[in-house]
Each structure stands twice: as C-alpha cells, then as structure tokens.
Amino acid sequence: MDKKYQPIIGMETHVELKTKSGMFCGCKNDPDAKKPNIHTCPVCLGLPGALPVANKKAIEWTIKLGLALGCKINKLSKFDRKHYFYPDLPKGYQISQYDMPFCYQGKVETSFGPVRITRVHLEEDTGKLIHQNINGHNVSLIDFNRSGVPLVEVVTEPDIFSSVQAKEYAKKLRQIIRYLDISDCDMEKGGMRLEANISLLNVKSQMTNNKSNSKFKLPNYKVELKNINSFRFLERGIEYEIERQREILESGKTPIQETRGYNAEKNITFTQRTKEEAADYRYFPDPDLPPINISEKWLNEIKSTLPEPFDGLFKRWQEKYNLKPELVELLFETAEESKKLEELFKKCIKEKLSVEKFVNAMVHKKIKTIEEFKKMTNIDEVSDDDLKVIIEKILKVNPKAVADYKAGKINTINFLVGMVMREAKKKIEFQRLQDLIKSFL
C-alpha cells in the first residue's frame, strides 16, 4: 500500500446474547437447534396480535457491555421498528433501537490507537435462510429458531486505519464480550458477525485542501462489507477492498457506495446492494414496547456485577506475576475463569513455584493443575522443615563455602544448593532452595 491513500474503516459487529429465552418472547434461546422451527411462538413468528415483552436480562447485559466499553448510558431508552422486507423477517420489521440506544460514546484500545465506540444497542435476530435447489427450483428455506434471539450491535467511529487494526479491534471486542460471559461469540455459527465500512482517503489532496486542520475530512463514499464470519476473512476482505478501491480511484473515478459480500473461496468481494436500492427503513418507536428508564439504582446494580476491567486485569497480572498478556490470554475467556486462574497463581506463590513458568507450562504443555506442573518439572514434595534440617547439616560441613559467601562470593550459594539437593536425594525448586539457604546465612 503506497502512502497516497489512507484506508478509513468503521465497524459494526452483531453478537447473539446467550440469555435463556428470547428478546421479546419466552422461546428457548437456541438458534442452532438441530431440528428446524422447534423454538417459535406467535411473537417471534410475527403473527398478528402477538405482544412482545422485553427480556430484562438482555437489557442488563447490553448495558453491562456498554459499561465495559466505557460508554455513557442513556437514562431513557426505547425500542424502534426498522422496516424492510426479507423472508427471514416475518413481521416486516425488526425491533431495534434508533435514536436512543442503551449505550453511546465508548472506546476500545488497540495497539494502533483507540477506536471510539459510537453506540451499543439491542435488537432481535432474524430467522435463518437455507438456500437449496429442490426439483430444479432454487428456493430459500426458513428456520425461525434464531428469530427473536437477543442481538447486540456495537458500532465504531471510522477510527480504524488498516485491516490489521480491524482484526485486532474485532478480536479485542470478542475477548471483552466473552470475559463478561454474555455471549459465546461463535463466529462459525453466526454468534458474532462482522461488518466493515471501508473507504480510501486521498492523503495528498487532503494535505493541500486542508493544511491548517489536522482532522481529516471523510471520503465522500463508503463500501459496506457484510457478513464476515472469521477474523482472517475480515482482514482479507478489507485488503481486497482497499486494493479494488485504490484501482478505481487511480483511474480517476469514485467507487460506488454499496454493500458488498466477501467470498472466502475466491477471496474477492462482490456487489450485494447498490445505492439505488439503499434501505429506507422508516424507523418509528414501537408502540408495543413502553420506554425504559435506566435509573441510578438499576445502573448501580448492573455496575456491581461488572468484573475487574479486562485491560486492568492484564496490567495487574503483568506487574504482580510478570505474565505476558499475549500468553495468559490463551488460558481463560470469562471473568469467572480468570478468577479460578488467579487462585492457582496464588497457590503457586504459596508453594514458592514460579507463576511465570507455571503459565508457560499451561500454555505449551497443556497442564491444568499445580500437581501436574510439579510432576512435569520433577519437583518433589519436601517440607521447609525437612529442608531446614538438611541445610543446617550441609552448612556445618562446608564452613569454607559459608565463609566465602559471606565474604562476597555470592556464587558459592549455587554450590550449597547442589549439596543440599544431593543430600536430600530430591529435586527441589532452585529458587526456593536458594531463598531458604540465604535465610540461614
């Protein structure tokens, strides 16, 4: 990529919440059930006269995610109807949130800089379409098990400037959501779906037109890349799109504002919907769903369920146990799991074992318990008291080494450690033994 064009990317991410029941009905939340249409009711099938009632937990989890992303929370919120025709949407509208989302103005940190979160809102998922050819006819089959599953959408500002950063952002967002234990974010099953809005900024023309102002003006078009179900495809799709748009711009034209899909097999993007057909959603407040007040009391209750902040946890572990975030992040997903992990760290410290080595062994040797770790490193069980007896004996028969150590030849301690191990006929952690011997000297 030459320096002439700067990719400008914003992201929209949909995540299915793992509540027990639906967003507006009591159907079991099981979008991937093996049998089709076994979790439906008049509400999620959009039958006339059915009354949706909002799932309180889904709202609380949305706000929880907003708080974890540093968002402000609207004191008053509501649901709106978003109208469009598609066979997976039986009511002819999706219940979503338009101008009063639960959360707004948050932030996700990436190594390339912060990505501002515009909003986090709650809506209902649609049915699932299965495309088949039956008796020579192309048809679409609809399974409504997924219809009405709580779906959270997280929208960013155009603060992402490369495909790599887009991937990092998406991964970080998934980590945070999994940490809160509100969604499995299974990308293959559609539990987390990525969309990227991509355009290229002509850096040179911006510099000449806009010298005094450091803030850039957004390009006059954007291409929406939809329904990407893996981080790798996100990265590749954006790369492809950057190159495609660069060629169009180089030829003196402007890319068409449109929605494009990504074809993973061919590694290309293709037109799905052009501007002429651009959506006209006719949003209006859903009269079936009364407005929602998020009182100080309720907000505090939700706040009290928040775990230690994700970034803060890594920082603390790095300082306290010398653990690299990129290593330790492989060992847990939910906050609950992180707590159990830290219990193990504490146990390590108590037994004078290196947490760093323990974590290394967990990641690379797939061990799970401290007992396994000890076995692996061949560290035998010896009590401090037993060791003290042996140390006293060794120090007594090696007065020269003791004197040398005290005279400043600190390496002599290694000799003493070796002597103690030989006498004990056991493998004992070096650091532990060294510390014990030092306490005698």
Add this chain to the structure above:
Amino acid sequence: MSKKTLSTEEILHIAKLGNLTLTEKEVELFKKQLSSVIEYIDKLQEVDTKNVEPLSQTTGLTDIFRKDEPDEKRTLIPEEALKNTKSKENNLFKVKAVLTE
C-alpha cells in the same frame, strides 16, 4: 407538502418498500389517492406544537419487562407453526430463492 401530487417514481418506491407489484393503472390510481391522503394528514401541520414534547406511545406505561425464563407453554410445535403456510419443506418455510452468494 401541500397540494403536491406524488410522482410515478415515488409511488414505485413506496410500492417497493411494501413489497408490492403495481400495474400502470394502479400507479395512476394510487398517485391520486396517496396524494390526497398525504394532503389530509398535512392538516396536522396546522396544530401549534411549539411547547409539546414528542410522544411515542399513549399508554403511560414504562419499564415493562419479562424475566429471562423460557416459557415453553407458548412455544408452538413445528406442525402448528407451519400450519397456515402454503409452501413448506421438511418443517421449514419455503419461499422463492432470495439473493445470496
């Protein structure tokens, strides 16, 4: 918006949003009808709403929620769910193919 007749394009756009296919005759008919409906609704513009808060519902209710508990009493069995559809296949609703890749 007063005394304006909707254009053919506008009628076709509205029809498309409603997933309707109109004949030329219907387009002409709805041009007149919809225009007069809009004109009628436009009467509301005469009301002074300077000091009125926007209202999205009239029940006066707020904060109506469900507990997150499955209520399988209301769940339909697939046969019930598909009972009123003409077009089905193995407990799935069937429609003409829609655009996909």
